[in-house]
Amino acid sequence: MKQENIERTITIKNLAECLWCAPLAAHWSFTEWYVERNIPFAVNLAAYQKRGNLNSVPLCHILFLDDLPIGMGSLKENDLWSRKDLNPWLASVYIIPQMRNRGYGKILISSLEEKAWTMGIEQLFLFLGQHEQSKLSHFYSALGWTQFDEAVDNDGKPTRIFMKKKKLIL
Numbered sequence: 001m002k003q004e005n006i007e008r009t010i011t012i013k014n015l016a017e018c019l020w021c022a023p024l025a026a027h028w029s030f031t032e033w034y035v036e037r038n039i040p041f042a043v044n045l046a047a048y049q050k051r052g053n054l055n056s057v058p059l060c061h062i063l064f065l066d067d068l069p070i071g072m073g074s075l076k077e078n079d080l081w082s083r084k085d086l087n088p089w090l091a092s093v094y095i096i097p098q099m100r101n102r103g104y105g106k107i108l109i110s111s112l113e114e115k116a117w118t119m120g121i122e123q124l125f126l127f128l129g130q131h132e133q134s135k136l137s138h139f140y141s142a143l144g145w146t147q148f149d150e151a152v153d154n155d156g157k158p159t160r161i162f163m164k165k166k167k168l169i170l
């Protein structure tokens, strides 16, 4: 069967503009990070509903292909409980498995970085998830993030903190 190359339009919306995506974002987050943690779905959903801010943290971006939501990422405070001295964080970056390795993750992260810099944030932090840490480390390094420290994540497992600073325009 002939496969056609369908061009799709990429749009990034703030969750505030598509609050109907909050349960979807909570579901992605739950299946990716919380299946083995004792956090009720309702708590997770409430956390996403609070990210419906346009110009303040916490906020969440949803990436659409045409009208189909396929990924998300957030800016939030206190993402890493062992380092509450560092803020704010790039958090909960997720692309649905069927759409990975096509550049969408990078587009989403760029949009969140730009949003942070335009809101006057000077530096962002993130910590690596537990799956495929070396791939993640390579992925963020290629996007200009540098390793800042080692730490324990919210489950007490070892992780690495990365940081990115806003570029100064002279």
Ligand SMILES: CC(C)(COP(=O)(O)OP(=O)(O)OC[C@H]1O[C@@H](n2cnc3c(N)ncnc32)[C@H](O)[C@@H]1OP(=O)(O)O)[C@@H](O)C(=O)NCCC(=O)NCCS
Residues within 6 Å of the ligand: 032, 092, 093, 094, 095, 096, 099, 100, 101, 102, 103, 104, 105, 106, 107, 126, 127, 128, 129, 131, 132, 135, 136, 138, 139, 142
């Ligand atoms: C990490 C993630 C958002 C990347 O999204 P993506 O759309 O596939 O990213 P892109 O297509 O822009 O870039 C692909 C790169 O991601 C890398 N990558 C990082 N983590 C990966 C993972 N867990 N699985 C597959 N590829 C991964 C690939 O190696 C590839 O690197 P390359 O450009 O050097 O070849 C996506 O893999 C994902 O949702 N993973 C599960 C959730 C997660 O781990 N989030 C990050 C927590 S810190």
